[in-house]
Amino acid sequence: MMKVRGIGARARQGERGGSVLVVALLVVVGVAMLGACLVQFSASMTRNQMQAVDNKRAFYLAEAGLSEALLGLRMGKSGNVGSVGMPARLGDGILWVEALGTPDRRIVLKSNGLCGGGRASLSIVVERRSESTAALGIFSDGDLVVKSGSVIDAYDSTAPEPEELVAGFGGLIGVPPPPPPIATRVGSNGNIDVQGTTRLTTRIAGDVTPGPDGVVTSGVGVTITGSTAPRMEPIALPEITVPKLDSKGDLIHKSLTPRTVYAGENRYDSMIVGAGAQVIISGPQILVVGSMVLDDTARLTIDTALGSVEIHATEYLNFGLGSTVTTVLEDPSKVRFLISASQAVDRDGDGVVDPPVTINSTGKMYATLYAPMAPIALGNSLELFGAITASSLSLSQGAKLHFDEALLSDDGAGAGNVQLLSWRIIPLPDVPLASLRIDPLVALRLQGTVLTKPADSHQLIDFAIEFADLEGRTRTFIGEETQFNWTQVQTVVTTTRRGDVNFDAVVDAP
Amino acid sequence: MTRRLTSARARAGFTLLEVLIAITILGMIAANVVMVTRSSSKAYESGASLSTLDIQLDNTMDRIAMALMAARKESLTPNNPSPLWTDFLIFDQSQGFEGGMEVIGDLERIELVPGPEQIVWKQRPGALDERRVVWTNWVRELFKDEIDNGIDDDLNGLTDEAGLSFTIDGSRVTIRLTLERDGPEHSILKRTQETTVTCRN
Structure with missing residues (x-):
């Protein structure tokens, strides 16, 4: 009896049992759906934000590509970094840069950066601008006067001697073709007056280029082998940046025993070399002097065997009559005179102002002279190999100047400058890697591509x-x-x- | 005895007390569920609104920054250094070189248009074929915590600057932007961003 009652009771409970479970299940499903919606919404927000982050990272990758390409150009490379088939890897993204030349001799760099789903393409236009003032050749900011009997031509200090050419051919029959003629460069931002007479002829083997509003005037006995057309735009002469060094006082040397200024960076308020005395400047050196004076018959020797020498004269430069400036190597790119002196001052108390630059040396000098703010009158006792620039230039009768064409590629001033002209955002390239918004690292890994860093990816x-x-x-x-x-x-x-x-x-x- | 018990069980149900207790418990549970749901819903709405506001702020700021990065610095007008500020900028961009000459794009203008505050980008402003795009509608009238009282309330060197303001320092442009929108239960959601970009041209 008890058992029957128990079974019945449990049976009636069983018939009523389970309804709460249904309700509970419904509640759980509802909550689960709410949770799923929330998760989906969060995931969507996260995706949006990650996309924004990836786009920014891709933008900075593209900028990094441009920087790397610019660095490559400055180092003489092509400007191409990686390629679409083999880009460079930087962090979690990739980049590649294409360099294209334009008809007006500029370079267009197109950089593409990819990171996750982010994509960016940037383009800049750059132009190589030589900071080389020596490339100007014989140049005057104002008028240039070449007196009669002068010779201005050019040569290449790096060209092999004719005997070396024949020896290099190993004695084969035949003579190598002569090298093409080298042209000098004579120019100004003003007029150029080339004088000559039938007895004292003047010869300029190259172009003579006056300023945009200037003209070339020449008399009888003048031979100019190149063009005399004016330039389109005046040339802006760059300022000289004088290194900031601590002064060691004055260097006055009048003894007949040679004195050496050793390699390094040196500054003197004045350097005076007495008559018959000799000062040797050893390279590599940067020498800054307020005033540099070589008395008559003084000797200045510049030893560039171990490195180049850069001499800054900030107030006054005077090479007296009969003084000599000699260089151990006959390489004008190794010796640079950067003269920022500009004021004409009466320095000797005779009531006559002295020009900031006076060069009356004799002999041969292998150097480049750059004096953008000082007029220079170059005598005929000095034969200059290299280049010279002045605010105005006058070459006296019988002057001899030889422009070194090797200065066009290396004037000792360092690598050429690359100037940025234009920057803009451009559309993405039409390549699968850019149009498919998948992680490029994953895509490239699947292809088995091995990526290198940008510095190792220059083409x-x-x-x-x-x-x-x-x-x-x-x-x-x-x-x-x-x-x-x-x-x-x-x-x-x-x-x-x-x-x-x-x-x-x-x-x-x- | 057995017969009486059996008929009692045949008529079995819930007593009033049991029902009252069950209803009370159910009510308490339901109330808790509703409270949790409501607070979750509020949090969700608030989060969603803030997230949308953040995305809008980022997108708008990115658009302004990209446009100004490509601008030519000499074309920026007006050229207002701090503490002067402006709520609009006119500029043009370099489009590269063609035939040796630089190609300059059309004049562009980014400005804060009042009532209701919008940031509008215009190409060829004032021309018959002017193009305009609204970048965002949620701009606050004044920047961040500024109040229109002639005082630099947020101590950033600018006085009463607008919700979108520009200051120029050479080729660098500082952009200040505050977006504001209504949140749940009449709350106000506000987000601010400030960035400085350099004109590359």
Whole structure:
């Protein structure tokens, strides 16, 4: 009886049991759905924010690519960093930069940065501007006067001697072709007066270029082998930056025993070399002097065997009659006179103002002289090999100047400057890596691509081509031939490859 | 005895007391569930609104910054150094070089348009073919905690600057932006961002 009652009771409870479970299940499902919606919403917000973060990172990667490419250009590389097939890796993203030459001899750098789902493309236009003042050759900011009997020509201090050329051919039959003639550069921002007579002829082997509003006047007995057309724009002479060094006082040397100014950085308020005395300046050295005076017959020897010498004269420079300035090496790029003196002052108390620069030395001098604020009258006793720039320049009768063409590529001032002209954001390139918004590192890993860092991804220059593209525009490309897209070529103007005779000249051309 | 028990069980149900207790317990549970749901809902709305506001602020600031980065610094107008500020900027951008000459793009203007405050970008402002795009509608009238009282309330060197303001220092432009929108239960949500960009051209 008891058992029957128990079974019945449990059976009636069982019939009523389970309804709470249904309700509980409904509540749990509802809450779970709410939770799922919240998770989805959070995930969506997170994705949006990650996309924004990835876009910013891609932008900075593109900027890093531009910086790397600019550095490469300054180091003489092509400006190409990585490629679309083998980009460079930086952090969690990749980048590559294409460098394209333009008909007006500028370079367009297009940098692409990819990080996660973020993409960015930037473009800059740069121009190589030589900071080399020596490249100006014989230059005057004002008028330039060349008196009769003068000779201004050019040479290349790095060219091998003719005997070396023949020996290099190993005695083969035949003589190597003569090198192309080297042209000097004579220019000004004003007028140029080249004087000559039938007895004292003047010869200038190269171009004579006056300022935009200037003219070249020449008389009988004058031979100019190059152009005399005026330049389009005046040349702005850069200011001289004088190194800030502590002064060691005055250096006055009048003894007949040579005195050496040892290598390093030195500054003197004045340097005076007495008559017959000798001072040797050893390179590598930066020497700053307030005034530099070589008395008559004084000797200044510049020893550049171990390095170049840069001499700054900030107030006054006077090389007396018969003084000599000699260099151990006949390389003008190793000796630079940077003269920031500009004031004409009566220094000897005779009531006559003395010009800031006076050069009456004799002999041969291998150097570049840059005096943008001082007029210079160069005598005929000094034969200058190198280059000279002054605020106004007068070459006396019988002057001899030889411009060193090697200064065009190395004037001792360091690498050429690359100037930024324009910066802008451009559309993404039409390549799968950019258009598919997947992590590029994952995509490239699947392809088995090994990525290097940007500094190791600079593309070599082994190929140069000038061509007309499909739209008829003339363009140039300098870089690795494997990176060149031949499908954009309509007609080829010129091509050259590493190893060709003219390759270096084409690549180094401004 | 057995017959009486059996008929009692056949008529079994809930007593009033049991029902009252069950209802009370259910009510308490329901109330708790409603409270939790309501607070979760409020938190969700607030979070969603703030998140949307943050995204809008980031996007707007990025657009302004990108436009100014590509601007030519000599074209920036007006050129207001701190403590002067402006709520609009006119500029143009370099588009590269063509045929040896720099190509300059159309004039552009970014400004704060009042009532209700909007940030509007215009290309060729004032021209017949002017293009305009509204970048955001949620701009606060004044920046951050500023009150229109002639005092630099937020101690940033500027007085009563607008919700969008620019100050220029050479080629560097400082952009200050405050967005504000209504939140749940009549609350006000506010977000502020300040950044400085350099004109690259």
